Every structure is written in structure tokens, then in C-alpha cells.
Amino acid sequence: MEFGPIFRSLLRSRARVILIVAEVALTLAIVANCLSLILDTRAQLARPSGFDDEHLIAIQTNPFDDRLRDQKVLDRLVDQDRRTLATVAGVRAVSHTGLRPWERSGNITAVRVPGTHGEPARTQSAEADPGLFDTLGIPIVQGRGFTEAEYDHGADAPLSEVQPVVVSRALADALYPNGGALGKPVADAEETQRFTIVGIVDRFYNPFGNTSEKVMFQPARSVGFDFGSRYLVRTQGNPAPLMPQLEKALLGVEKGRFVQLRTLVDSRDEFHGRDRLLVASLNAVMALLVLVTALGIVGLTSFSVAERQRQIGTRRALGADRLAIVRHFLLENWMVTSFGVVLGVLLAYGLNFGIVTWVAGAKLSLATVAAGALALWTIGLGAALGPALRGARVPPAIATRNV
Amino acid sequence: MLLYNLRLAWKSVRRYPVLSALILLGIALGVGVSTTFITAYHVLARDPVPGKSGSLHYVRMNSWGVADDPFRQTPPPLITWRDAQELLKSRVPARSTATFASRGTVFPPDGTRPSRQSLRLVTADFFPMFDVPFRYGGPWSREADARPETVAVISSALNDRLFGGANSVGRTIRIEKTELKIVGVLAPWRPRVRAYALVSDPLGAPEPVFLPLALTGPMELRPAEFQMSWRTPAPGEEKLPYASRLLVNEVLFVGFWAELPNPESVRAYRSFVDAYVTEQKKHGRFPHPLNNRVTSVLDLMAELKVVPPQTKALAVISLLFLVVAALNLIGLFLGTVLARASTVGVRRALGASRWTIFVQHLVECELMGLAGGILGVLLSLAGLAVLNRVYGDGPKGVAFFQLDVPMVLAAVVLSLLAGAIAGLYPAWRICAIPPARHLKSQ
Amino acid sequence: MPMLKMDNVSKIYRTGLVETRALRDFSLTVDEGEFVTITGPSGSGKTTFLNVSGLLDAFEQGTYWLDGMDVSRLSDREMSRVRNEKIGFIFQGFNLLPDLDVFDNVDVPLRYRRLPAKERKARIEKAVAMVGLSSRLRHLPSQLSGGQQQRVAIARVLAGDPKLILADEPTGNLDSAMAREIMEILEQVNEAGTTIIMVTHNPEHAARAHRQLHIADGRLVDFERITPFPLNRVERTESSRQVAG
Incomplete structure (x- = not known):
């Protein structure tokens, strides 16, 4: 050359x-x-969420009718909603939960192993009913989920009572790096409230704040006149065509409220x-x-x-x-x-x-x-x-x- | 002479159509890409309250209660209701306002189905501080804040929906359980960056309803966007009425702005805030060392990275793109110009001075630069339309990124600059060669 | 053995509707070792003859043997090889590569022959020495006079050691002193055994050849005319006459 x-x-x-x-x-x-x-x-x-995104719909309801200012009425309404949604043909599972996947929104809490000092672990936290894990499609790999009784009691439980929680693997590892987190205690950063880890889920990823993989679920029926209630619905097939039916079903139960539906895929795309x-x-x-x-x-x-x-x-x-x-x-x-x-x-x-x-x-x-x-x-x-x-x-x- | 030069330039464009198209495309792409991404950057990075950003200051105080958590050594982005009430009393700033976003059900006057709307709670000073434009009426008075009066300012879009766009000042709307008198209707208003909501959602659209902050307690309005708390409510606290709870809890949800027109007032205000915190320490609050921040809008924007770093990176990259496009042009111009060396030789022999030849070629480059620039601006409109599909407020909403006059001017200047950069060297080369050589080689 | 033998070669140029017959039934034999000059008016076909004989251009009809080989219908690759190995060109415009210095210019044909570096270097230095430019090996063409440039072009030919040199008005762009110098070199080269065909306008230079041909209108005319030779060329002349006859 x-x-x-x-x-x-x-x-x-x-x-x-x-x-x-x-x-x-x-x-x-x-x-x-x-x-x-x-x-x-x-x-x-x-990065996948680990949830069954393609089959999930998030529903936000906000009451406006003054009749619904009564907390007991709202509590009953949630139970009615859950039952009604589950009966819609094509629905596979329903959950009443505060979790807001792919919405850059939710709660972040600081928790620690009771009796320790220093920087607490920060984690997403959300109220959940027993159906959540089945709805998201994230199986409990260790321990158990929640019972209806725990869910029923959760919102009214006094601070002094030790609450059962289900945590993600990442949070379990952060709290108990040597493993064996199941059955161990957790407390909020100030140790005013205590929890016991009763179950652990794998595959949790919901980018929000700096706590994408950490979550702590508490059993509680979370509903209020000012923030309404939220449901996740897992469908058997394509979720979008089911949305009008779900909206109609919810308004059929109670029409003094706003109902907003959105597929998880839409939220994820946004x-x-x-x-x-x-x-x-x-x-x-x-x-x-x-x-x-x-x-x-x-x-x-x-x-x-x-x-x-x-x-x-x-x-x-x-x-x-x-x-x-x-x-x-x-x-x-x-x-x-x-x-x-x-x-x-x-x-x-x-x-x-x-x-x-x-x-x-x-x-x-x-x-x-x-x-x-x-x-x-x-x-x-x-x-x-x-x-x-x-x-x-x-x-x-x-x-x-x-x- | 310019006209003659333009005609020569046009002739050479006609003579090399493919090459001219390539040159044009090169400039157009360079200008189009850089204008698109620099506009995206410019829209986000420019002064959100022109002329005021230097004087508007955001206040943060470290009211975290837990002392042993390193995370809590930096002050939180929001302050508590009770601290906001105290700060509002200060007369050091020319104006000040405390604000947060809530949500509520708006009942139309005609009794049709209500809608859930975002509400912004502010004080009277908010409107002049952030240059909020009114179409009808105006802000409520400071007295309305003090009393408080049940008044509201609504957006032009909500006014269109509820009142068909008529002057609705004096009419009432119901929000939750409260009847509110409309005192002002905004002109269409879509700041690209909401300076007053920098810490929560700076790129969101302004709320359709503005209410006096003092109505928070009576109307039991909860913060909707962003709140933090380091303390679990004490037993019995939950049973208190909402208005009283606001005064004892440690929930951080209020943003606080003070208008401080000069450095002296900033200094004075800083000592005021420090003095307030020092006073509060006596009551067992603010356990951390003094760590208060009084930050101007632009500094806060930089600190919060309101302009996504990727947008900045893209702006830099697109400017480099323009440089590559200009280099490209130098090459292509050099080629065409040198290919015409012999005709230049003839011109020189016929009495054209070196300067004339230089100008002739520069004019040609500038012409191409300008044409490419115009095409580039059109391309950037297409580029921005694509960006707006993601950033815009819905399908019929406001286009988030819009070319403004300064950007178009900048694009034209950029293209002329590219033309000049690309044209100088070839023009110099061609006029520097002695005419005899061109004549001989043909 | 003839170095070059053309039988009824025709070359037609077409530009649009116009068809120009640049060579018409052209026949010529040139013997090994001959020095032939070709004269003729502009457009007579001299350059076409050079192009065809140098395998720079294809032709339509006829046959052409070069050094005993039928080169009438060769592929581009084969033609390139023949040009590289058997033919050396000297152009009126020198055709040195302006970006290359003397050494690299002389090196060009040797590169195409894929000779090892050592041999190339030896050949280049020898050829450049023969034309007396050893001190200018790293000079660019633009730094040399016209005569020097043509000497470099000759060195480029010599380094390749061709059997046939085709020279196209090699002295056309030079003043008479330089031209004489070039002619002397060419004669030396011819004396060493290389066949040379040279197109020229200069009657004095044309007259120095063994044989002078004249082309007009694409044909050889005055084929038989034999010019007076310098004394030392007599033996050769005899042999070429025999063939010609």
C-alpha cells in the first residue's frame, strides 16, 4: 500500500x-x-416495573356529594366498589390501594430497625388491601399477604399497636442486610409506630423520589372525602375497552363523585x-x-x-x-x-x-x-x-x- | 453592485443545482437542529418573571425536628403553615406571599355536574409579584386576606367554561361548601416555567382558581401537590379542627416568596428570618443549627435543575452540530469556488479587483446562508411541533415551546454567521490566486 | 521482432451526432530499438495514435501487437499491467503529481508493480541520478524548472525500465536549451536499447530520429521517407530499413 x-x-x-x-x-x-x-x-x-402493566387500570375516585362526607359511608362505599369492580366481566383482580405506579407520586416514609440510630431507610409506603399482590402480579415470595380482618382494622388501629407490613426485597435487605427479615420488627424514624414484616415481595420497581425499589405496604382501608379512594384493576385481556364499563359500574354504585380511569401503560408512557x-x-x-x-x-x-x-x-x-x-x-x-x-x-x-x-x-x-x-x-x-x-x-x- | 452580486449568486446557484441544494440543506439542518434545541433550552431557562427574578426570593428554613438524620441537615423545600403566617407579618419585603396548591370541587352556577379543579391559595401580593395578567377585575385587597373575604380569581379558560367568556366579576361560584365572589378573571396566561411552583411542578399549567390563603382553614383545603412531615401527629391532635391543626402540626407544604428589591433588603430579610428561627428555638422547635436560605428565582431554578440537564446537553450538542454544518459548507463552497477559478480569472483580467471578487463570493455565501437559515427556521418549527406533542398541554392545548422573536433573530444571525464563516476562507482563497494562473489552466 | 505492430486500426470518437474518425485503417510496425518521430498538424490523430498505442484508449477495429503480444482486446486490468510494465509515457505537460516530491513521483509506477521497497528505492535513486537530479529528491514539482520536471518524468519512465517509451511533445513546453537537454537524454535512453515513439512539432527534433512519420487525417502519410541520420545511428538504420521495406 x-x-x-x-x-x-x-x-x-x-x-x-x-x-x-x-x-x-x-x-x-x-x-x-x-x-x-x-x-x-x-x-x-x-426497566420493567415487575407489575402486570399491560393489564392494569388505575382508578381515582373523588366524592363531591355532601352525603359522602361521612367516613362510615365512605368506608362502606369502598367495600361496595371492590365487590362491584370484581364482578365486571373481564376483570381478573381488584385492589383498593394508595400505591400509584408510574405516577411519580405517593408517600415516602423513613423507617429503621427499632433501637438503631443514624440515617433511616427511606421507602415508598402505601396502604393495601389483601388483593393488591394478586392485582399487581407480584407474588409474595416469603411469608404471607394481608387478611381481610387486618385490612378492615388497619385504618382505626391505635398507634401503639404493632402493624403487619409487607416489604419489598430491597427494603428488607436495606433493613436487615444479613437476611432473615421475615418476622422482624420495623419502626418509623421516630419510633412512634412499630411494624412486623409478615411478607416479602420480589420485583418491585416504581420510580419515585430516590426509592424506586423499596416499598412498605400496610393493610388499611384508605379513603377520605378530600382525597377519595384509589383502585387498581387487573384485567384478563386488553384493559382499555373495559374502562367505560368500569366507570359505569362505579357511578352506578354512587354517582356523587368523580371517577377517573387510566391504563398503567398510559401512565408509564407519560x-x-x-x-x-x-x-x-x-x-x-x-x-x-x-x-x-x-x-x-x-x-x-x-x-x-x-x-x-x-x-x-x-x-x-x-x-x-x-x-x-x-x-x-x-x-x-x-x-x-x-x-x-x-x-x-x-x-x-x-x-x-x-x-x-x-x-x-x-x-x-x-x-x-x-x-x-x-x-x-x-x-x-x-x-x-x-x-x-x-x-x-x-x-x-x-x-x-x-x- | 449588491444587486449585480446577487444576480451572479443566483446564476451560480442555477449552474450547480444539486450542489446548491446540498449546501442549502446543510445550513438548514444546522440552523434547524440548533434552533430547535436552543429554543427548548431558552424557553425553560429564560427569566420566568422578566425583570423581577432578581428581586423575588424563595425562603427555606430548617424546621426538621429530627437532629440525627443527615438527610435533614439541609432545609426542606417548603415551610409549615404556622411559620408562613409569621413570615407574612414581616414588613421588610416590599411584598410577600405564601402559597400552595389544593384541589376542590367547583360547582357551576347553572347547577350542572361539578368538576374537580386545582386551586391555588395565595395572598393578594401574589398577583403583582408574579406579574399575573388580568382580563377583568383584579386581585383582591390585602384587607380581603386579613378578614378573610370569600373571593376568588379564576382563569380565562374556566371563565369561558362557566360564564361563556363574559365579564364574571361580581358573580359567585361555589367551591366545596363555600360561595365565593369572583373579583378577577385572568387574561390567557401560560408561563412556561411557573416561578411560584418551582419546587413542586414548575412546568405545569397555572391553576384555574386562585383563592385567599386565609380560606385554607375555613374551607378545610388540603395541600394537593407536595407535603412532608417529620412528625407523627400527637394523640388527640387529629381530633382538632383543621384550622387549629394547621397551627400546631409540622407539615411542610407552603412555599414562601418575598420581594426584595435590593441587596440591603435581602440582607435585612435574612437577618429577620434568622431572628425568627432563633426566637422559635426557645420554644423547642428548629433543633438544627441555623440554616436558612433566601434564594432568588434564577438561583433556585439552577439549584432545582428546572432545565433538565439533558436539555442543556442537547443545546450544547446542537450548537456543535451547527459548527459541523459550517465546516461542511466551507468544504462545499471551497469546491464550487475553486471549480470556477477560471471564470474568476477572466473577471480579474477584465478589471475586477481582488476586493470585488471577494465580495462577490461572500455575497453568494451569505445568500445561501440566509436562505438556509429561513429553511432552518421552518425546520425548527417542525422540530418544536414534535417536542410539543410531549410537552404541550394536551391535543388542543398551548404549544409549550414556541419560537419567539429573539430566537428567530438569533437563528437568522446564526445562519448569516455560518455563511460568513463558511464563505470567508473560500472567498479569500479565490481572490488570492493570481489571475494569470486561472487563465492559463483552461 | 517488431516492438509495435498495428494492422488496420480504426478509432472513432463520437460526441452527440458527430462522429470523428481519428484513426483510419492505421497500420504501422516499429522495431525494437527504433527511435521514431511522428509529426502532423493539430487534430490529425497524433494524440489518438499515442493513446491507442499506449493502451490509454480502446479502438474499434484492427489488431495491435505489442512486444509480440496481441493487446487488441484486453481488460482494463491487463491493459494497466501492460502500461505499467512495458510502456513509459512522457507528456508535454510533464504530468508530475503536484503533491508528490521527486522521489514519490518516480516511485508511482513501481508501486503499481508491487516491487519491494528496497528495490524501488534503488531504482528510483539510479533513475534520478541518470537525469542528474539526485540533489532534488525531496523537491516538489513546483520547486523545479520545466526542464527539471521533464527530467523527473523521464526518470519516472527509466525507473520502470519499459520496452517502449511514448513521448507526447516532450519538449513542447520547454525553451530550446532545455529541449535539447531532454532530446539528448532520450537519445541516450534509445541507445541503451529502448524503443521510443515521439510525437513532436519541432522539425529539428523530428529529424534526429531513425524514422520520421507523418500523420494527417488519421492516416500515415509519407511512410517511406527516410531522413538523414547522424553517423553513429547507421547500423540501426539499416536494420529498420529492412523491416520497413
């Missing part, structure tokens, strides 16, 4: 080389950082909306950038081919076959791209350093940079191929054409 002469001749056509090198380097820096941001975000997007948009934006920026850069390389290589018709003819006359001409231009281009890639790797780390320091984001991984570099090499060669083939079609007789 003709590295030496091509390299030496490149050093002499500075403007073109500098342009392509700069373009390739900047493109690589941008592409690598976009890729890094995309991978970073996609990892979060891909939750991910901005991240998806980010990924889409980054993808678009990358694609357009690569397009612009490729066009640039095509343009510059075309000019360099057009400008060097006579040289190509001369080379042909001196014995270069078409392949040699293609190879020459590809090699030349590859070398320029390579300068760009080398510079681009440095720039990519520089840009990443800037972004991580001044903005936010993850550090660039070697694999990402390597992928970007490989992509640019390919694009560089691809973009040069057309002009190079055109160069190979330059007839050798051009060499004897006189000025």
Missing part, C-alpha cells in the same frame, strides 16, 4: 484535510456523547415521555449529523476527484488499474478519516468531561467511543466510495490531453 506517499501528499493539501478531519472529529465527539446519553437513558426506559423524546431527539441529531458529515465527505472527495482528473489519468497511464484508483482514494480518505477519528476520540472525552462536569450524565465508556469510531470509519469509507468509483472511470487518455 502507498501509505507513505499518500500521507506526504495529504500534508500538502491542508485545507481539505483540515476540514474533513475537523468535521469527522466533531462528529465523532458528538455521536459518541449522544450514544452515551442514549444508552444511559435507554437503560432506565427499559412517565417515559420526556426520556423517550430525549432518545428520539438524540437519535435524530445523530442521524442528521452523520448525514451532513457524509454529504461533506462526499462533496470534498468529489471535488478532490474532479480537481485531480489529470492526475488520475497520469496514474492510469503509469499502470494503475481502476481498482488501484479506487483504492487510492479510499486509502487517502481512510487516512484523513483516521486523523479525524483520533482527534475525535480526544474531543469526545473532552466534550464528555464538559457535559458531566457542567451539565450531567454518565461517563463515556470505551465501547461507546469505539462504536462511534467504527461508525465514522465506515461512514467515511462509504461516503468516499462514490467519488472514488467516479475517479476510477476517468479515462487514462486524459493524461495526454494537452493544455
